[in-house]
Amino acid sequence: MPHAVKTFRPALGAGSVLLLVVAYLVVALNARFWGVVFDTTGLAGLHGAKVVAAVAAALFALTLLMLLPLSLRWTFRPGLAVVLLLSAAAAFFIGDYGAVIDRHALASVYATDAREAGEWLSLRMLAFIAAFGALPAAxxxxxRIDWRSAPRELWSRLKLSALAFALLAVAAGVAGKDxxxxxxxxxxxxxxxxxxxxLAANLSYLDHARDADRPFVRxxxxxxxxxxxxxxxxPVVLVLAIGESLRAASLDLNGYTRDTDVDLHPLPIVNFGRVDSCGTNTATSLPCMFSDLGRAAYDDAEAKHRENLVDVIQRAGYEVLWIDNNTGxxxxxxxxxELSAAEGADPSRCNADGCHDEVLVDRLKTLLPTIRRDTxxxxxxxxxxxxAYHARYPAxxxxxxxxxxxxxxxxxxDAQLRNTYDNSVLYTTHVLAEIVSLLGEPSALVNRMPIEALRCRARRGHAGAGACPEPDVSPTAAVDPGIDAAMLFVSDHGESLGENGLYLHGAPYAIAPDEQTHVPxxxxxxxxxxxxxxxxxxxxxRGADRPLSHDHFFHSVLALADVRTAARKPALDLFAGCAPSR
Structure with missing residues (x-):
């Protein structure tokens, strides 16, 4: 009979395996962390080596203490495998997109939908997680884990705990100040x-998400x-257009070298050029701007149990309708x-990544003629x-x-990325101009300017643009929509396009660059x-160029709609002194 082939599987103690996993996490899945450390000035020579060693010891100790609760026999392998997979995914986004991990970032992750989540998937990401997460987990x-008796395993964990605290003490004593x-x-x-x-971000998120039974505040x-x-x-119709990831620096109105807002040029727009967002992601900024709390006092948990701008406007007698082409x-x-603009939308306006924003215009075309009361x-x-910026606009x-x-x-x-983002901005401003044309703006040339003229005009400052001929547009008689309307547009947050190694958005506000916080x-x-x-x-x-923020949104919308309430603060009213307030 042939002899059975024996497969060699090394046997290690649970403590040894745990230390190897910690070392792997600290060294292999913290490339950007170490890049920032080594890029810090003043860490040269022996002094720098001492500081780096202290940071390594502290990070090793904290990671060890974090994983010790998973080192029970029944949770050891599955718990550490999950940590390896999640850490590999985090390392990918931290390294490739310059992302940070805090409760605001997790709030965005937990609030996303299947379509939005699918946009993040890529072969590169899957390969990275497979190589740096799934393979170590396998x-x-x-x-083979050489498990010993319960008392000996407990003694081993106590020694590892002592090692972790000793490393923290040594790090603090050697270079704590540094x-x-x-x-x-x-x-x-x-x-x-x-x-x-x-771990810290999840604990912070859970802390802010608790108290689900707290009283609801009107x-x-x-x-x-x-x-x-x-x-x-x-009827009065006030449209509040809420943008997504549009940064002020990418608009010609704010000095950009490309006419990414060419469709807005004929319109009598008031541009507020110095507006700061409440947060750097939608999950924070959107509820914050509709809240009366303001950025300094804003708290996710409190805002969820508190009425917002929509409630106050409804109480004053307006009908309120939310039409969404985002994540709700x-x-x-x-x-x-609330209704989804994508439901029943023209299939030609949609793709696998969602629907283009003109589905919102289509909804408004149907809705506006039916309005009979102030809305x-x-x-x-x-x-x-x-x-997926390329999926945000038609060809x-x-x-x-x-x-x-x-x-x-x-x-x-960098050039390709900026081109694609600018195309999405050009389309967004086109959609805004279309909305204004529906509301009764006679000077809007939306849908009447040939696309060739639009392209030429938008490429001002772009390589090979040249002079643009004036479009041959015949004036058309303005159509009275039978409503008295206004539109206020504001973006929820900005976007990083590689500046300082950062991409997308979601940086902690204290260190977030202007690209993520300065919004139109x-x-x-x-x-x-x-x-x-x-x-x-x-x-x-005349007052549009003063420093403003999302804090002004709640109070200014109430002022624009002529809603009187003690909750409205005149100091945060954009229109104070320019319209009757009493």
């Missing part, structure tokens, strides 16, 4: 220490319509009417949501070439609306 299951200074000056380190940042209970914008036979209202329209409509755009808006036709941004050049805000009002509201638009323009 090795963990392959190796490590503290390093963490203070390079604040991103605490959010990219893998997997420690994952605000603006005294809200009422003012004496200026009184109901009449012509995040509960903001829970007590109003506030929130349109939530998909805008420039990354990483006709691929003005800037070459494009980045993938969600694997690291495979594209635009106002358009019809002549009839301005007259009824007695709104001096020239007065508004």
């Amino acid at each position: 090795l963990l299951w392959w190796v 490590v503290a200074s390093l963490l203070r000056n390079r604040m991103e380190l605490r959010h990219i220490a893998n997997p420690f940042a994952l 605000i603006g209970t005294d809200a009422r319509r003012g004496d200026v914008l009184v109901p009449s036979k012509r 209202s995040k509960g903001l329209a829970a007590r109003a009417k 506030v409509i929130v349109v939530h755009l998909l805008g420039s949501h990354g990483p 006709g808006f691929a003005v800037f070439q070459p494009e980045c036709r993938t969600n694997e941004l690291q495979t594209c050049s 805000m635009l106002l358009w009002a019809s002549d009839r609306f301005a007259a009824r509201r007695r709104l001096d638009l020239d007065c508004v323009r």
Whole structure:
């Protein structure tokens, strides 16, 4: 009989395997962490080596303490395998996109939908997780664990705990002051220490998500319509257009070298050029701007159990409708009417990555003629949501070439990435102009300017643009939509396109670059609306360049809609002094 082939499987003690996993995590899955450390000035020579050794000891000790609870016999392999897979995924996003791991980032992850999550998938990501997560996890299951008696295993864990605390003590004693200074000056380190940042972010997220049974707080209970914008036979329609990932620096209105907002040029837009966002991701910024709390006092858990701008406007007598082409209202329209623009949309406007934002325009075309009472409509755009910027606009808006036709941004050049993002901005501003044209703006040339002229004009400053001929556009008579309307547009947050090695958004606010926090805000009002509201638009323009923030949104919308309530703060009203407030 042939002899059975024996398969060699090394046997190691559980403590030894645990130490190997910790060492692997610290060394192999913290490339960006160590890159930041080594890039820090003042760490040369023997002194620098001492500081780096102290950081390594501290990170090793913290990771060991974090994994010790998983070292029970029944949780050892499955628990460490999950840690390896999650840490590999975190390392990919930290390394390739310059992402950070905090509770705000996790809030975005937990609030995403299947379509949005699918956009992040790529062969590169799957290969990375397989090589740096799945393969080590497979090795963990392959190796034989030499389990000893319970008392001896307990003694082993106590010794490992003592080792961890000893390493922390040595690190603090040898270079504690230098490590503290390093963490203070390079604040991103605490959010990219893998997997420690994952644990800290999840604990912080759970802490903010608890207290589900806390009392629900009503605000603006005294809200009422003012004496200026009184109901009449012509309904008032106020459109609140909420953008996605649009940064102020990418608009010609704010000095950009490309006309990415060419469709807005003919319109009497008021541009608020110095607006800071409440957060750097949608899960934070969207509910924050609709809240009365303001960025300094904003808390996710409190906001979820508190009324918002939608509730106050409804209480004052407006009908409120939320039309969404993004990931939903995040509960903001829970007590109003919310519908998805993608449902029943024209198939030609949609693809595997979702629907283009003109589905919102299609909905408005159908809806506006049916309005008979004063209404506030929130349109939530998909805008420039990354990483699949190329999926955000139709082929006709691929003005800037070459494009980045993938969600694997690291495979594209900086020029390709910027071209594709700018194309998405060009399309977003086109959609805004289309909305304004539906609301009754007679000077809007939307859908009447030939696409060739649009492309040429948008490429100002782009290589090979040249002079653009004037479009042969015949004036058309303005169509009165029978409503008195205004539109206020603001983006939820900005976007990084590789500046300082950062991509996308979601950086901790304290260290977030301007590209992620400086957002556009635009106002358009019809002549009839301005007259009824007695709104001096020239007065508004004169103050449009002062420093502003999302904190102004709640109070300014109430002012624009002429809603009187003690919850409205005049100091945060964009229109104070330019329209009657009493």
